[in-house]
Structures are given as C-alpha cells and as structure tokens.
Amino acid sequence: MDDRLKVLFLCTGNSCRSQMAEGWARHLKADVVEPYSAGVETHGLDPLAVRVMAEAGVDISHHRSKNVSELMDVPFDVVVTVCGAAHESCPMFPGDARVVHVGFDDPPKLAEAAKDEEEALGCYRRVRDEIRAFVEALPDSLTQPDRPNGGQGVERDEAIRRSVRDAYGKRARDNRSCIEHTCCGEETTADSFAAALGYGEDEFAELPEGANLGLSCGNPTAVASLRPGETVLDLGSGGGFDVFIAARKVGAAGRSIGVDMTPDMVEKARANAKSFKGATGLSNVDFRLGEIEHLPVADSSVDVVISNCVLNLSPDKHQVWREIARVLKPGGRAAISDLALLRPLPKAVRKSVRALVGCIAGAALVDDMREMVRAAGLVDAVFESSSRYTDRLAEGDDELFAEISQKLPPGTQPSDFVTSLNVTAKKADTVTGV
Numbered sequence: 001m002d003d004r005l006k007v008l009f010l011c012t013g014n015s016c017r018s019q020m021a022e023g024w025a026r027h028l029k030a031d032v033v034e035p036y037s038a039g040v041e042t043h044g045l046d047p048l049a050v051r052v053m054a055e056a057g058v059d060i061s062h063h064r065s066k067n068v069s070e071l072m073d074v075p076f077d078v079v080v081t082v083c084g085a086a087h088e089s090c091p092m093f094p095g096d097a098r099v100v101h102v103g104f105d106d107p108p109k110l111a112e113a114a115k116d117e118e119e120a121l122g123c124y125r126r127v128r129d130e131i132r133a134f135v136e137a138l139p140d141s142l143t144q145p146d147r148p149n150g151g152q153g154v155e156r157d158e159a160i161r162r163s164v165r166d167a168y169g170k171r172a173r174d175n176r177s178c179i180e181h182t183c184c185g186e187e188t189t190a191d192s193f194a195a196a197l198g199y200g201e202d203e204f205a206e207l208p209e210g211a212n213l214g215l216s217c218g219n220p221t222a223v224a225s226l227r228p229g230e231t232v233l234d235l236g237s238g239g240g241f242d243v244f245i246a247a248r249k250v251g252a253a254g255r256s257i258g259v260d261m262t263p264d265m266v267e268k269a270r271a272n273a274k275s276f277k278g279a280t281g282l283s284n285v286d287f288r289l290g291e292i293e294h295l296p297v298a299d300s301s302v303d304v305v306i307s308n309c310v311l312n313l314s315p316d317k318h319q320v321w322r323e324i325a326r327v328l329k330p331g332g333r334a335a336i337s338d339l340a341l342l343r344p345l346p347k348a349v350r351k352s353v354r355a356l357v358g359c360i361a362g363a364a365l366v367d368d369m370r371e372m373v374r375a376a377g378l379v380d381a382v383f384e385s386s387s388r389y390t391d392r393l394a395e396g397d398d399e400l401f402a403e404i405s406q407k408l409p410p411g412t413q414p415s416d417f418v419t420s421l422n423v424t425a426k427k428a429d430t431v432t433g434v
C-alpha cells in the first residue's frame with residue numbers, strides 16, 4: 001500500500017511555482033510525498049521555470065499544465081496553495097484534504113522589471129530556491145496533529161490569517177513611522193517607542209527609513225547575543241527592523257533572513273534592503289514570503305531564530321515552535337519577544353478582531369507557551385516577563401488599550417492580563433545532548 005502523503009501544489013495557471021514545487025517534491029521527497037500540481041486555470045509551462053529547474057538538476061520539461069478539475073477524484077491529504085490567487089479561489093476538495101497557504105512570489109511578475117534575461121532568470125532562481133527550502137521540510141511542516149475542532153479549525157485559522165494579513169498589508173502601504181494606535185500628529189514616533197523598549201541610538205543608525213514601523217513589543221536582538229558569521233532568522237519580519245539590526249551584528253560573513261506572510265510587508269522590506277546595502281555595503285539580508293507555521297527554510301540551517309511581537313498572531317503556535325526547532329542547527333538558539341497573558345482574557349476581548357491584530361487577543365498564556373517550548377523539544381528555556389511595553393502604552397493613552405480596558409472586569413487593567421515576554425531556549429546539541 002502506498003502510504004505516502006498525497007500533496008497537491010495549486011497555483012493560478014500551473015505554469016511556474018506549482019510546477020517547480022511538484023518537480024522538487026519528486027526529486028527530493030518521492031519516498032514520503034506523492035506530489036501533484038494543478039492550476040485554477042491552465043497557462044502552459046513557463047519556459048524560464050523549466051530552464052532554472054534544469055540548471056538545478058530537475059527536469060520538468062515533460063510536465064503538463066493541468067486544471068484542478070482534472071484531479072478532483074484524487075484523495076489528497078494536503079493541498080498547498082502556492083500563490084494568492086489560488087488561495088482566494090481554492091475549490092472545496094472532497095474528503096479530508098487540509099489546505100495550507102504558502103504564498104511564493106510570482107517569478108514572471110518579479111521579472112517584469114528585469115533589465116535583461118539574466119536578471120529575469122535571477123528572479124526565477126530565487127523563487128526556485130525558496131520553493132526548494134519549503135519542499136525540503138516536507139512532510140513535517142505539513143503534518144501537524146489535528147486541532148480539536150477539526151475542519152472548522154482550519155477555516156478559523158485561515159480567517160485569522162486573512163484579518164492579520166489585511167491589517168498589516170494596509171500598515172505596510174500606509175508608510176507611517178508612528179505607532180499604530182496613538183500617534184500621527186502626536187509625539188510618539190516608532191523610534192521613540194523602540195527606544196523605550198531598549199533599542200539604542202546606534203541601532204537606528206543606517207536603518208532604512210520605514211524599516212521600523214512601530215510594531216515591536218520587545219527587543220530580541222538584545223537578548224540573542226548574536227555573533228559575526230551567524231545565520232539569523234526573524235519570524236514575521238515586517239519592514240525588516242530586527243533583520244537589519246541583526247545583519248549588522250552578524251556582519252558580511254553572516255546572514256539575516258526575514259519571513260513574513262504579508263506580501264506588502266515583504267515588498268517593503270526588500271525595497272528597504274536596497275537602501276540598507278547602499279548605506280552599509282552589506283548584502284547579507286534576504287526577505288522571504290511565507291507563513292511562520294510552514295517556514296520556507298531548510299532543516300537545521302539557522303543559528304538563531306528571533307521574533308518580535310508575531311507569535312501571538314499565529315493561529316497555531318505549537319506548529320510555530322515545532323518549526324523553530326526544525327530549522328535550528330543543533331545547539332542553535334531562539335530569542336523570541338512577544339506579548340503573553342498572565343490570565344485568560346474575557347470573551348469580549350478574545351473575540352475582538354482589533355484586539356487580535358493589535359497583538360493582544362491571540363496571545364498565549366505564559367504557562368501554555370512554556371509547554372509549547374517543551375513539547376517542541378527545546379531545552380534551557382528561560383522566560384522573562386516585563387511591563388515595559390504595557391506601561392508605555394498605558395502612559396500614551398493608547399486607543400486600543402482604552403477600548404480593551406472597557407471590556408475588562410471592574411477594577412482591573414490591561415497590565416493585569418498582558419505582559420511582554422522574552423523567551424530564550426536552545427536546540428540540544430547532537431554531540432553533548434544539551
């Protein structure tokens with residue numbers, strides 16, 4: 001019996017990204033994955049996709065562009081939508097197929113601005129390599145245990161991601177350098193807010209304008225003790241704030257990678273990377289579009305995972321911690337800053353979309369976070385709570401804080417429920433076991 005995972009990679013025209021994913025899966029994972037690809041339309045094979053895959057030793061020239069309707073009888077375990085259009089118009093699949101969205105950039109679109117064919121091929125190669133990293137991590141990154149509420153959970157997760165993506169997409173396009181709820185016209189700028197979180201003056205130097213969008217609630221690079229030559233991965237990198245700070249610390253011999261699921265954020269961060277290179281001469285940063293629950297990053301390839309105010313936005317935090325453990329090298333470490341709960345929030349706050357995208361309603365209880373880190377197999381975990389962030393918001397007449405306060409039991413305030421938390425942990429070294 002063939003017990004391989006049946007995976008369908010779905011895209012708009014089944015011409016490029018889904019074909020590359022199918023090609024990589026056949027090449028790298030044929031023992032555990034039975035791969036298919038299709039489009040919600042058919043556009044024929046993209047010759048540049050065929051070319052860059054051939055360069056990497058994978059022949060997809062015999063593939064055919066297929067419409068998903070041809071495959072509706074296949075009992076897929078997982079459907080991976082690899083572009084936004086497929087994600088929006090993904091049909092219903094019979095059976096128990098889980099639908100996972102892992103949006104990769106569209107190479108033909110990226111290549112529109114290319115000066116010549118070589119530059120266009122560079123765009124295709126970048127996406128090819130990002131897809132390879134994602135496929136290399138299969139099937140672990142797709143086979144999470146079912147949530148108690150089954151299919152509804154998947155839909156709920158998607159609804160959460162959509163709200164988060166919409167809110168942060170707008171935020172990236174707005175281009176304000178002030179904090180979300182209080183300012184624009186007032187005195188609290190993103191930089192002064194970050195200074196209150198412990199960022200130093202020198203860290204703002206050579207930072208591209210707009211990299212700090214005032215969305216942080218901690219300072220992970222301060223606790224990560226980064227060293228020259230290390231590879232750092234920032235989960236939910238936004239405009240690239242911590243990625244650029246980390247890039248200077250790890251230097252030209254290191255790498256600083258950001259992953260974010262909001263296309264406008266990734267676009268903004270990539271534009272920022274160009275001015276960062278101009279100012280510092282460093283080209284050691286890389287921004288990838290993807291979900292932190294399915295990181296487009298190879299196993300055991302990262303020295304340090306950092307994140308700043310993002311895990312609370314994930315509908316599946318257990319999976320994020322498993323992904324952190326997967327991508328870390330043995331002995332590698334995590335330094336995660338986030339908001340967490342000291343006690344459960346009342347339902348009226350938990351149900352508020354504004355409180356969700358404002359990083360509060362989705363926060364985990366500190367004890368649950370402890371359990372997730374343990375269950376992911378990380379060791380030496382240290383949890384440090386601080387009221388710096390909540391104090392600062394309370395001082396600044398934050399609108400969201402005021403709205404949340406009204407929904408709390410009389411006599412309580414947001415800081416009785418919410419705290420900022422630094423979590424450090426490491427992946428056991430395979431040699432020493434600690």
Ligand SMILES: C[S@@+](CC[C@H](N)C(=O)[O-])C[C@H]1O[C@@H](n2cnc3c(N)ncnc32)[C@H](O)[C@@H]1O
Nearest residue numbers: 168215216236237238260261262291292308313
């Ligand atoms: C509060 S902002 C923090 C941005 C950045 N870390 C900073 O400190 O400036 C949250 C970011 O995480 C991204 N994000 C939220 N949930 C995500 C997920 N499940 N996968 C990938 N990115 C996510 C959002 O698109 C947004 O850019």
